Amino acid sequence: MSKSDFFSHLTAARVHGLPLPFAVERTQTLDVSTEAPALRDRVCGIRGHHVAPKTIAVVEVQGLRVTSAVDTWCQLSTVLGLDDLIRIGDALVRRRHPFAVMGDLLAAVRRYSGHRGVKLLREALIWIRPGVDSPRETDLRLLLVRAGLPEPEVNGVILNRMGVKLATGDLVYRRYRVLLEYDGGQHRTDEEQYHWDIDRLDNLMEDTWRVIRINKSHLRTRPALVIRKVQTALRAAGWQPDPRLARAQKVPD
Incomplete structure (x- = not known):
């Protein structure tokens, strides 16, 4: 990975400790994103993604550069189903040590307008409730x-x-x-x-x-x-x- 790369999607979700379905929790493939204009070379075990500059928040967790928990949730709308997105959304606004508040999720969905998966995010948002423990x-x-x-x-x-x-x-x-x-x-x-x-x-x-x-x-x-x-x-x-x-x-x- 270059200095401009960062983990995203399912890999970022695992780093953040977000709840994932068992079938994808065990996957060995790493999701790596970049804002660089050139397409990533195909590397065995790595799924490359390109994101538009300054559209994704990148944070450091345990020494790793990853997409923010809320942006990770948005990215997962292209690979997970509705109930998985609700579980993750509940985890983001959980009772203890939440990653975000409901306003943050609403703002993220608005920013994600026009992207594939936004309709699923909007539906998930209806069902998400703050204060959940599991x-x-x-x-x-x-x-x-x-x-x-x-x-x-x-x-x-x-x-x-x-x-x-x-x-x-x-x-x-x-x-x-x-x-x-x-x-x-x-x-x-x-x-x-x-x-x-x-x-x-x-x-x-x-x-x-x-x-x-x-x-x-x-x-x-x-x-x-x-x-x-x-x-x-x-x-x-x-x-x-x-x-x-x-x-x-x-x-x-």
């Missing part, structure tokens, strides 16, 4: 909303009637006192975390919250069960679907 939270939220359920609050702080914090809930239906918790591996392998979770969930249930725990197996193999559980809990708390807003999506089996 791609699985994104997947769960999309599953529920696309099934016609109300949109939950992302990582909402829950207080008891005395104003004491009980939890930061992954997905919260505050009006109906229904909480969805995504149970990641650390909840089982970390003994201290496990015992803390038990006390926390007990406190929530004592405060009349309905807690539904979801794991990756539910999302991967039993999404219809997840939808039914949440729908049942919401209906028990008084929610009724609005027939005017009923969606035609088929609930996955």
Whole structure:
């Protein structure tokens, strides 16, 4: 690589630590971009790209020159699908140490107008929410909303009637006192975390919250069960679907 080259696309996404689908996460090909007018020579293991001068922000991460996280997201619109772009977008505006705010994503999509993939970016922008902690939270939220359920609050702080914090809930239906918790591996392998979770969930249930725990197996193999559980809990708390807003999506089996 010359001094004017920088990593971009999938390679930049891996350097930034953005969530990628397994199929492309393992690719060995490096994406390298340049603003130089001459076309890059073909090199085995390198996928070359040319970008117009001063249209891409280049930053240094771990000693490597890479496209900025937001520009990387825009570039990936030509190689990834809608849900992958939503997961990455959620990661950009995540709760802890975000790369950007929603205004940055909107501005980037506007700058990207006229490029291949911009329509997909605009659609992804509709679904992206700030404050998410993991791609699985994104997947769960999309599953529920696309099934016609109300949109939950992302990582909402829950207080008891005395104003004491009980939890930061992954997905919260505050009006109906229904909480969805995504149970990641650390909840089982970390003994201290496990015992803390038990006390926390007990406190929530004592405060009349309905807690539904979801794991990756539910999302991967039993999404219809997840939808039914949440729908049942919401209906028990008084929610009724609005027939005017009923969606035609088929609930996955």
